[in-house]
Amino acid sequence: MKNVSPSLLRQALTNDPALVESSIITLQALTLGLRAVHTAIARFDREIARTFIQHPDASLFAALPGSGTVYSARLLAAFGSRRERFESAEALLNFCGIAPVLKRSGQTTIVHRRYARPLLLHQSFIEYANESIRHSLWARAFYQMHKSAQKSHWVIIRALAYKWIRILFRCGRSAPLTTNFATSNHFKKAAPPYSNTLPNPTPKLFE
Structure with a gap:
């Protein structure tokens, strides 16, 4: 040309x-x-926004760093309205395909990503984990720590999505819902030791 x-x-x-x-x-x-x-x-956008704001769990997902109007609604939909649907965070991790598959045979152990999974659900967690690096000091510290260990980008993002699901599952089981992640015991239990790499105190950790 x-x-x-x-x-x-x-x-x-x-x-x-x-x-x-x-x-x-x-x-x-x-x-x-x-x-x-x-x-x-x-x-669709108007209906999603209207439905989201009326949901009792909306405050939890709206408080997530960088969730915005898109990811907050997608993540809430991923968890659903029936908390009893998944008995544990591991059940949700396996269902959405974030948890890896572990195969053992004798002295051999093979770990690979889960291929059978609901793609939109899986994509919602992966995309949010990737976005959270820009907005969350903890997520950025997690990413940088694994990057320094020569892990590839998407391997780290899947691991970060794994952590986010565990954190959200713990917070979602509390009553009332926990939105102050920085001081939450649920966060401290689900996200060690990366929270220790951040300034203390951390009242605005997830802004």
Whole structure:
């Protein structure tokens, strides 16, 4: 493209009326379709926001660092409204595919990621863990510690998602819900020793 003159680029590819007119009609039809999709997305966003704010667990997920309007709703939906659905954090970790698969045979041990998993659920936790590095001092310390140990990016992100699920599961089981992660015993139990690498006290740890 570097050798193509500007005048040549401005020339029409074709002047054939049949091709030009049919292309115009196609473009107009696509534009109408895109407008309808845009309207539907806006309606979905409003309904998701309305439903989220009415949920009793909304404050927990809204308090997560960097969760915003997107991840807070996705993570709440991932945990669901029935807390008894998963008896333990490990049950949720296995279901969503964050927990690795461990295979042992004699003297051999193989660890690999879980391939059978609900993709959107798995993706929600992975994407949030990746985003949390930008907003959470603890998550950043976790990432840097493992990065210095020569771990690859996505291996660390999966491990971080694993930690976030354990933290959220513990906080979600408390009554009332715990939103002050920095001083929460649930956080301290689920996230050692990385919390020890942060300044003390840490009242704004997850802002």
